[in-house]
Amino acid sequence: MRIGGLASGMDTDSMIKEMMAAHRIPLDKIVQQKQYMEYQRDDYRDLNRKMNDFSNLTFDTILRPSTYSQKTISSSSSALSIKSVSATSDVSGSIDVTQVAEAASMRSKSELAGVDPNAKLDPNYDHEANGDKSITIQAIQADGTLGEPQTIDYNPAEETMNTLISKINKTGTVDMFFDSFTGKVSMSAKHTGDAVDANGNDVAEINLIGDFFTNTLKLDEDNVTAANLADPANSNGSIGKNAKFTYNGLETERSSNTFRINGFEFTVNDETNGDVKFSSSPNTENILESIVKFTDEYNKLIAEIKGKTSETKYRDFPPLTDEQRSELTEKEAELWDEKAMSGTLRGDSTLNRALDTMRRDLGSMVGGLAGANRLAEFGITTSKDYRENGKLVIDEAKLRTAITTDPNGIYELFANDSDNPEEKGLGRRLRETISTTREQIIERAGRDTSVGNTFTLGRGISNKDDQIERFEDRLNMMENRYHQQFAAMEAAIQKANQQSTYLMNAFGGGQQM
Incomplete structure (x- = not known):
């Protein structure tokens, strides 16, 4: 515990505090730079997670054959149930079950x-x-x-x-x-x-x-x-029995009551006692729902990316230091933080390049297809409003017609696989673009589990930590030196006072007149 100013009468602690405040200004700037880099890292990671979620959604919707093989199937008897498993075309016909499979x-x-x-x-x-x-x-x-x-x-x-x-x-x-x-x-x-x-x-x-x-x-x-x-x-x-039936005039049998023909799964519940008529057609609404979900999530993603790359950067609102935050109300600090966190990814070349490539991916042609080879032919186009940054727009009537007519054609447009980049499906191209972008983001901002020195911003943050530690050591040494100097001054003043008192006493300064 230090008590200063006893000899001089000066508030030396306050003086030292004010001098140190001036010396801390460069340190505060380093702390703010570190905080800004952390804001930037977190924004990168947030976009990275959203890109990963969208990539998974793309795989689970437009790239799955089962999305387009969904069928509406009608049957004239409850003795037989039918569902589509991997059918790429529709079916109709009759089946007569004369024996149900039984276990031995x-x-x-x-x-x-x-x-x-x-x-x-x-x-x-x-x-x-x-x-x-x-x-x-x-x-x-x-x-x-x-x-x-x-x-x-x-x-x-x-x-x-x-x-x-x-x-x-x-x-x-x-x-x-x-x-x-x-x-x-x-x-x-x-x-x-x-x-x-x-x-x-x-x-x-x-x-x-x-x-x-x-x-x-x-x-x-x-x-x-x-x-x-x-x-x-x-x-x-x-003894065990096979299911025996006549399928479109062909007498055949299966060891199980559940069997597949042309991508359809038939389940025999009972003998039919005659022909059961059945037919299938694309489940237009379910397929449409999957495609709409994909386009909605794509539009949200590009809006999010564009929002981040064009977000206003408030240079007059750097991150708050602890001391600055203590001087503001909670609401004032919240408003300040909003501006301080804004614009961390403004003009980012990686993200802008990703947006451009994603737009080209979905707007390009897929070679080698027998049918339609552009999204526009199925009623999915790009918004004409340039401010919407390539937002996809669906003509539902046209898309419904395309689904009813040729659902497999839409699947091939999205999911066609080929070593030739020009023949690769649009969904596959899109996922490759997202994968490349995510790799670049991870290289710069890492993952939530990444060690600090394995990515660019992490190394920058670690460097700032080192600078802060060295600067704080220097400030501690400086503060100690000031205290020592003021203590020496106090000692000198006290000694001078003692000498002055001695001289006054020696020359009769204390005698009465």
Whole structure:
């Protein structure tokens, strides 16, 4: 703690504070420069995030084939449902389902009397001497062929019926459970259909190996044996069946009730008892909604970029220092900050170049297409008002007609892929432009997770931090020197006062007249 001015009567602390305030002016400018660079970095990153979001939106809307394969499908029966998965053209016709696909099944031949499904299978089993026991299961796959045999090793002294059934279900081959009401086990193949071998011969859909199946659960070795086709009255299972149908006059079958033809997914719910008529057409409204969403977000992005590159820069409103902020009201500081943060990207060449390139991307022609090769032919044009900076405008009536007539043509215009830049789709060009711009922004402003010395502004901010630290060290030394000088002056004044008093006393200055 310093107490000055006792000898001189001067407020030395205030004097030093005023002198230091003058010396701090260059430091304040460095602090303001650093703050401005941080404003600029944050504005770059904000635009970078918005460009990334728009690039992802572009991929998820106009570049996805599923956007244009959305169909409105009509069917004359609820026994059959149809949806478009990857269809590029419309379809119409008839289908007559004569048999629904079924999964093979098996069940215990007799009640498992006195069985506790939670008890150990064999508490007295000598595992150390005999090792693990094993069971093997093989079942039909989704494509109608038999899968690879799945083997499960287990210790009967540790395993219960329920825990082993749970392991069987996890193989993904069958669904199995113990029914406590009947005292039997039920098993069905995970997939429907009539299994065939590599030579096309019918085979069992479920094959079981192991005494756990045959002795403990009292199951047959396969579902064909369990079905007992020669004596159905004594059946303990069923064989798998394919879905059988006639499609536009062609008799065929599938192992599953859900199958695809020409990009459409058909799901059989029941036999149709005759022809079911169906037809499809483009889902115009959904496709239109996706394209409108893309154009709206594009217009927002270019408006945001243009707004930043043309934003007014207020040179008379540098960032506030802590001392300056303390002298203003909260509202005054807020208004000042708005001006201080304005114009950080004004005239930025990277962003202006990106705007120009994006406009060219969407306004250019795509070579190599059989149909329309410009957006304008589908009713999407650029605003004639130059102040709107290339804003896209949609003629919805014209676009609807184009979607109804040739949705795949719009997809190709946006998404055509080619090594030839002139034949690359407009959406792909746009994403490449955004990717290049983002790389340049990241090089200058980094990402939120970037280390400071890995990007240009970060290195500049670090340099300002170093300057601030060195300047503050010099100011501390200067302030200490001032205090020492004033302390020396105080000591000299005090010594002079003492000498003056001594002399006055020595020459009789203190005698009465």
